[in-house]
Amino acid sequence: MDRTVIAVASGKGGTGKTTVSTNLARIAAMQELEVSYLDCDVEEPNGHIFLRPSIDNTTAVSVPVPVVDEQKCTACGKCKEICQYSAIALLGKTVLTFPNLCHGCGGCLLVCPTGAITETGRNVGVVEEGISGSVRFVHGILKIGEAMSPPLIRAVKDRILPQGISIVDSPPGTLCPVIQSVKGADYVVLVTEPTPFGLNDLILAVEMLRVLELPFGVVVNRADAGDEAVFDYCSSESIDVLARIPDDRRIAEAYSCGSLAVEALPEYASLFESLLKEITCVRL
Amino acid sequence: MKVAITAREGSADSAIDQRFGRARYLIVVDTDTGQTDTVDNEVNLNATQGAGIQTAQNVAALNVEAVITGHLGPNAFRTLSAAGIRAYTALQGTVEEAVEELKAGRLEPVESADVEGHW
Numbered sequence: 001m002d003r004t005v006i007a008v009a010s011g012k013g014g015t016g017k018t019t020v021s022t023n024l025a026r027i028a029a030m031q032e033l034e035v036s037y038l039d040c041d042v043e044e045p046n047g048h049i050f051l052r053p054s055i056d057n058t059t060a061v062s063v064p065v066p067v068v069d070e071q072k073c074t075a076c077g078k079c080k081e082i083c084q085y086s087a088i089a090l091l092g093k094t095v096l097t098f099p100n101l102c103h104g105c106g107g108c109l110l111v112c113p114t115g116a117i118t119e120t121g122r123n124v125g126v127v128e129e130g131i132s133g134s135v136r137f138v139h140g141i142l143k144i145g146e147a148m149s150p151p152l153i154r155a156v157k158d159r160i161l162p163q164g165i166s167i168v169d170s171p172p173g174t175l176c177p178v179i180q181s182v183k184g185a186d187y188v189v190l191v192t193e194p195t196p197f198g199l200n201d202l203i204l205a206v207e208m209l210r211v212l213e214l215p216f217g218v219v220v221n222r223a224d225a226g227d228e229a230v231f232d233y234c235s236s237e238s239i240d241v242l243a244r245i246p247d248d249r250r251i252a253e254a255y256s257c258g259s260l261a262v263e264a265l266p267e268y269a270s271l272f273e274s275l276l277k278e279i280t281c282v283r284l
Numbered sequence: 285m286k287v288a289i290t291a292r293e294g295s296a297d298s299a300i301d302q303r304f305g306r307a308r309y310l311i312v313v314d315t316d317t318g319q320t321d322t323v324d325n326e327v328n329l330n331a332t333q334g335a336g337i338q339t340a341q342n343v344a345a346l347n348v349e350a351v352i353t354g355h356l357g358p359n360a361f362r363t364l365s366a367a368g369i370r371a372y373t374a375l376q377g378t379v380e381e382a383v384e385e386l387k388a389g390r391l392e393p394v395e396s397a398d399v400e401g402h403w
Contacts, residue, residue, distance in 0.1 A: 080341075085333060085334060086331070086333060086334020086335075086337045086338050087334065089337050089340070089341050089363050089366070090341070091341065091344050091363065091366045091367035091368075092344075092367065092368075094366045094367075096337075096362065096363060096366050098334070098337060098359055101333055101334050101337075101359075147333075
């Protein structure tokens with residue numbers, strides 16, 4: 001099978017991204033498909049709780065940050081001007097760098113006319129790789145207190161194989177970490193819940209994906225727990241509802257024990273099978 | 285001496301803005317001549333990051349010797365220090381009152397950042 005990247009995202013947190021991602025990964029493996037699960041929610045990765053992988057490789061990830069040689073610096077200010085993140089300040093003839101604000105774009109290095117800037121690495125976290133049954137497992141763990149997650153997410157996504165299905169479990173929201181996670185996906189699954197909060201954040205996520213021009217559909221979790229507004233919105237915007245996961249206490253109980261729904265409650269296997277089929281056969 | 289004071293409104297009778305980086309206005313007062321200028325700092329109000337650094341650079345460009353504000357984060361403090369600008373704390377009152385307090389020597393100089401970043 002050619003490479004297929006499915007990103008699972010949501011506006012609101014706690015709607016069920018990891019539930020959908022991990023169950024999709026396991027169901028794909030049960031069908032003997034080559035599948036990888038990549039947890040890009042590097043601030044609080046939790047897919048490992050359900051997939052329980054054995055980790056066989058750990059790699060440190062660093063962001064390149066500038067170091068200024070004061071002997072060569074002429075205080076021209078070009079580095080400060082190009083930096084969009086206020087990571088370089090110029091006060092008179094003193095250049096200050098703020099490594100914790102640096103996104104590692106390398107712009108300052110490029111524009112420095114005297115070659116006064118070199119780069120050094122600043123560690124932001126680790127990528128761990130392993131295996132869970134026949135699901136290939138990758139996740140990133142951001143260093144505690146670190147704010148710069150996109151470079152680590154990029155490092156996780158660099159592990160996407162050129163073949164097979166890759167399921168990218170994204171962080172919640174609509175900011176840089178999410179955009180970094182969904183970028184390049186062949187299809188995005190937006191998981192939501194039928195509540196006013198779920199709807200509000202779903203709309204934000206839909207607007208983000210439309211700007212990124214990525215194809216997407218919606219999975220409604222706890223589908224019978226709230227109101228109809230999410231469904232009305234999807235129908236008025238011609239957005240496909242790919243699956244409805246019922247508000248079943250047993251799913252929550254399995255989740256709380258770190259068990260996958262498709263394993264603890266085999267009757268849900270068909271729901272995730274049809275979702276996977278819907279995405280891979282119908283949508284792509 | 286020229287002093288920049290962080291302010292909620294654009295005039296000298298405004299309350300001091302307790303936030304440095306995301307202060308709405310900077311009021312520049314020349315304590316010798318009494319001349320007052322207002323600098324709009326709105327561009328830093330919604331900065332995603334680095335508001336303290338940017339505001340400190342703006343303050344440095346105003347050629348002031350001192351800043352009066354409520355609180356300073358670590359990056360703002362480091363930037364002001366590199367520019368050789370002293371900072372003083374005024375936790376209440378108006379811009380005018382703070383200038384009088386400074387002239388009377390009753391304001392405490394800030395020796396280090398007193399709040400975390402993104403305060």
